[in-house]
Amino acid sequence: MLTDLEVGLYIFMLATFLGLEIIRRVSPLLHTPLMSLTNAISAIAVVGSILITGAAHASTLTRTLGFIAVTASMTNAVSGYLITDRMLKMFKTRKPARNREAGQ
Amino acid sequence: MIDTAVQYIYILSAALFVFSLKWMRSPTTARRGCLAGSVGMLLAIVGTLMRPEVVDYKLIAAAFVIGTVAGVPLAYLMPMTAVPQRTALSHAFGALAAALVGTAEYYRETPHGAVMVALVFETLLGFLTFTGSMMAFGKLQEVLPQRPITYRNQNVINLSILGLAVAAGVWLMIQPGETWLFPIFIALSLIFGVLLIVPIGGADMPTVIALLNSYAGLSAAAMGFALGNRLLIIAGSLDGSSGLILSIVMCRAMNRSFTNVLFGAFGQVQAKAAGEHEQRAIHSASAEDAAQILDAARSVIIAPGYGLAVAQAQHKLRELYDVLTRRGVDVKFAIHPVAGRMPGHMNVLLAEADIPYDHLFEMDDINSDFVQADVALVIGANDVTNPAARTDKSSPIYGMPILDVDKARTVMVIKRSMNPGFAGIDNPLYYLDKTLMLFGDAKSFVTDLVKELSEVAKAA
Numbered sequence: 001m002l003t004d005l006e007v008g009l010y011i012f013m014l015a016t017f018l019g020l021e022i023i024r025r026v027s028p029l030l031h032t033p034l035m036s037l038t039n040a041i042s043a044i045a046v047v048g049s050i051l052i053t054g055a056a057h058a059s060t061l062t063r064t065l066g067f068i069a070v071t072a073s074m075t076n077a078v079s080g081y082l083i084t085d086r087m088l089k090m091f092k093t094r095k096p097a098r099n100r101e102a103g104q
Numbered sequence: 105m106i107d108t109a110v111q112y113i114y115i116l117s118a119a120l121f122v123f124s125l126k127w128m129r130s131p132t133t134a135r136r137g138c139l140a141g142s143v144g145m146l147l148a149i150v151g152t153l154m155r156p157e158v159v160d161y162k163l164i165a166a167a168f169v170i171g172t173v174a175g176v177p178l179a180y181l182m183p184m185t186a187v188p189q190r191t192a193l194s195h196a197f198g199a200l201a202a203a204l205v206g207t208a209e210y211y212r213e214t215p216h217g218a219v220m221v222a223l224v225f226e227t228l229l230g231f232l233t234f235t236g237s238m239m240a241f242g243k244l245q246e247v248l249p250q251r252p253i254t255y256r257n258q259n260v261i262n263l264s265i266l267g268l269a270v271a272a273g274v275w276l277m278i279q280p281g282e283t284w285l286f287p288i289f290i291a292l293s294l295i296f297g298v299l300l301i302v303p304i305g306g307a308d309m310p311t312v313i314a315l316l317n318s319y320a321g322l323s324a325a326a327m328g329f330a331l332g333n334r335l336l337i338i339a340g341s342l343d344g345s346s347g348l349i350l351s352i353v354m355c356r357a358m359n360r361s362f363t364n365v366l367f368g369a370f371g372q373v374q375a376k377a378a379g380e381h382e383q384r385a386i387h388s389a390s391a392e393d394a395a396q397i398l399d400a401a402r403s404v405i406i407a408p409g410y411g412l413a414v415a416q417a418q419h420k421l422r423e424l425y426d427v428l429t430r431r432g433v434d435v436k437f438a439i440h441p442v443a444g445r446m447p448g449h450m451n452v453l454l455a456e457a458d459i460p461y462d463h464l465f466e467m468d469d470i471n472s473d474f475v476q477a478d479v480a481l482v483i484g485a486n487d488v489t490n491p492a493a494r495t496d497k498s499s500p501i502y503g504m505p506i507l508d509v510d511k512a513r514t515v516m517v518i519k520r521s522m523n524p525g526f527a528g529i530d531n532p533l534y535y536l537d538k539t540l541m542l543f544g545d546a547k548s549f550v551t552d553l554v555k556e557l558s559e560v561a562k563a564a
Contacts, residue, residue, distance in 0.1 A: 005218045008329050008337055015338045018122065019345030026128045028441060028466050031350060031448025032187060034128050035317055037141055038346040039194045041121055042320050044145070044339035045201040047152045048327050052208045053167070054158035062208040067163045069201040069208075074171025075178065076197045077149075081142040082179030083190065088138055090455040091131040093462050 033087045040080025046073035106154055113151035114335040120144030121339055125346070131461055148335060184456045185413045188313060188445040189244040195316045196237035202323040203230025203293075209330060210286060220280045222329030224273040228293045229323035232269075235297030237316050243306060244445060250306035262299045269293050304365070307487075310446050311354040311365050318347025350447045357441035357467075359493075359503040386522070389540040391549060394516055395556030397540075401478035401514075403434040405470065407507050408450055409443050411484020415546035418457035421483065423554045425459055431561060436463055438470045438480075438507050440488035471508045480512035482533075484546050486519075490531045501529060515539040518549050 002010075026034050046069075052058065053066030121144045127137030152158065182190050206227035209215070215223060242248035255261075269292035272285055304312055321343025328336030355362060398404060406425075412418060428435050437459065443450040451464055465473075474480060482489050489509045492499040509515055510533055517534060519541060533539060542549055 004332050005329070008332070008334065011334050011337050012325060012329075012341050015341040016345050019125070019342040020349060022122070022125045022129075022342075023346045023349045026125070027130060028353070028439075028448060029451045029461055029464060030128055030131060030134055031353070032191075032444075032446055032452045033134065033138075033448070034125075034346065035191055035314070035350060035447060036187070036194070037124065037128060037138060038317065038321065038343045039191060039198065040145065041124070041141055041339050042198045042317075042324050042343040043201075044148060044336055045198060045205060045324050045327060046145075047148055047333060047336055048205040048209075048331050049167075049201055050149070050152045050158060050164055051155070051331065052205055052212070053163050054153075054160045055212075056157070056159045058160070058212070062212050063163060065204040065208040067167050069204040070164055070167035071170050071174075072197040072204075073201040074168050075175045076171075076194050076201075077142075077145050078172050078175025079178035079190070080175075080194060081138060081145070082176065083182065083187070084138045084141075085135060086179060087184070087187075087452050087455075088131070088135045090452070090458075091134070091461045092455070092458070094460040 029091070030088075033084050036080055036084045036087070040077055040084060043073040043077035043080060046070060046077060049073055106156060110151045110155055113147050113154075114333075117144040117147040117151065118335050118338045120147070121342060125342060148339075184452055185416075186245075187452060188309065188449060189241055191446060192237045192241040192244055192313055192316070195313070195320045196234050196241065199230045199233035199237060199316075199320045199323055201230075202320070202327050203227050203234060203290075205327055206230060206330065207286075207290065210280075211283075214280050214283070215330070216280050219330050219332075221277050222326050224277055224289075226323050226326035226330055227290065228269060228273055229319050229326065231290055231293035232297035232300065233316050233319040233323060235294045236301050236312075237297075237320075239298055239301035240309060240312055240316060243301070243304075244309060252303045252305040254303050258303055262296065265292060265296045265299060269296055306445075307442075308358075308365050310442050310444070310449075311351050311358070311360075313446050314347050314350035314354055315362075315365075316347070318344050318351060321345075321347055353441055354447055357505060359501075359505065384535045386534055386541050387537070387539065388543055389516075391542070391544075391552035391556050394540065394542055395553050395560060397514060397516075398428060398433070398479060398481075398553065399431060399557060399560050401433055403436075403473075403477050404428060404479045404481060405436050405438050405474060405477045405509070405512065407438045407440070407480060407482045407485050407489060407509050408454065409440075409483065409485025409488060410445060410450075411486075412546055413444065413450075413453050413484070415484060417483065417547035417550050418453050418459075420547055420550040420554065421454075422457040422459055424550050424557070425463075427554055427557045427561070431557070436465055436470060436473065438467065438474075438509075439464055440467050440485070440507055443485060443488060467505060467507055474508045474511040477512040479514045479516060480509035482509055482515065482517040483550070484518070486531055487529060489517075489533055490529065492529070492532055496532075499529060509533065510536060510539075513538065516542055518542045518544065518546050520545065 124141035325340025
């Protein structure tokens with residue numbers, strides 16, 4: 001039987017390879033939104049933060065640390081996805097620009 | 105029962121993260137990717153809140169409110185020129201969260217074995233990325249000096265601090281009960297984060313931001329090992345590999361290695377180049393002359409650099425693009441990977457100015473087109489167009505891939521003065537016979553060009 005650690009290492013290895021292969025194919029055009037998106041995804045630390053903050057019998061110390069961690073990762077998640085979408089909305093091809101000129 | 109449901113929610117969430125990155129491949133699907141990512145995050149949060157070990161919701165709810173209230177304006181009010189700072193700040197937040205969870209976990213359980221090993225990694229990477237990213241933020245926001253700060257035996261001192269932090273970490277892995285050591289371990293990690301960024305100059309920021317992105321991801325993955333949570337491992341390693349790829353792209357674009365970026369201060373090699381350019385002749389031209397040449401051109405390639413954004417000239421450049429396109433000129437944009445302050449930054453700035461993205465070309469795709477271009481117009485870029493990178497072995501940027509603007513029939517360079525650029529290296533491009541120097545502020549010069557071209561158009 002595999003231990004938790006071994007399963008974790010398999011997952012880590014496969015996810016890293018998958019990540020490298022997927023990200024290599026991202027157009028350099030979108031590298032900035034990509035970074036802000038992965039940044040938002042790394043707000044997944046919110047999972048650990050919630051578990052620490054919401055646990056029964058947590059001490060004041062761990063609750064305080066957890067509270068800061070939830071706030072920090074929530075700020076990241078919210079601002080990360082919103083600003084990524086805001087950036088992606090700006091990427092347009094020539095067509096809408098022509099329509100706008102026609103409308104003037 | 106609930107535990108099983110939570111696990112399936114986590115699996116779904118992980119799949120959505122993978123799809124979200126996959127859809128970033130092209131601008132046509134990218135917004136769907138962003139949506140998938142946010143749904144994945146929402147599922148992860150809902151799933152976690154459902155878990156039976158979460159019993160106290162008051163603080164979590166308060167943190168959600170504060171995070172949302174802080175996050176929305178951070179996303180909507182941030183100007184696009186400030187995206188690199190925002191990204192650095194957000195690396196800092198993410199890493200801080202991971203580091204604090206690690207710290208809390210240590211004081212709660214004092215874990216042993218593999219969990220403790222993961223926890224040490226998580227905390228070390230988290231705290232050093234936190235202070236490192238705050239330093240990067242300070243440099244990008246220009247609160248701190250952008251020039252690299254160097255002192256004697258810098259690398260020795262930095263590496264000994266890292267060595268001490270690692271030694272403390274290893275000791276804690278072996279003897280987790282030594283609680284007195286943990287705060288020292290934290291302090292050493294925090295100090296190393298600061299020292300790591302101190303010697304790095306503004307020009308290297310794109311690489312450093314990407315590298316910090318990778319560290320933040322790895323620290324989240326380490327948290328996954330410490331908490332036995334596979335979703336964290338997957339999301340963290342996706343983030344880590346993304347940061348790794350982006351930093352490799354940046355290093356290649358500057359022909360430098362990781363160690364060179366991190367340990368070789370760029371600021372020291374410049375003294376020599378400064379003396380030679382006093383006597384050499386340059387040709388300068390007025391907006392009127394330049395407009396006539398542009399009007400007669402059939403194809404124009406514009407090479408923008410960060411100076412364009414500093415001068416806030418993107419929107420004026422769009423007008424120039426419009427007026428030239430209307431005159432039947434074929435206009436393309438050549439984007440060097442390190443144009444801007446983070447990977448891909450220039451594309452976002454031009455997209456914001458409504459320049460269609462199918463006219464933005466990467467260096468490798470456009471370099472062969474310069475030979476056929478009538479005019480290459482360089483705005484706010486310097487080192488990325490420096491032909492010395494091709495030929496001059498003594499140049500600090502020798503070997504760096506550059507935009508081949510000097511192959512165009514005519515080269516125009518809009519520049520404030522003859523002062524050398526960010527890296528302080530003289531640019532032989534400016535002394536070529538086919539080069540016209542257009543002296544002035546990028547924004548006002550482009551405005552003049554647009555005005556002149558519109559008059560030519562009216563006259564015709």
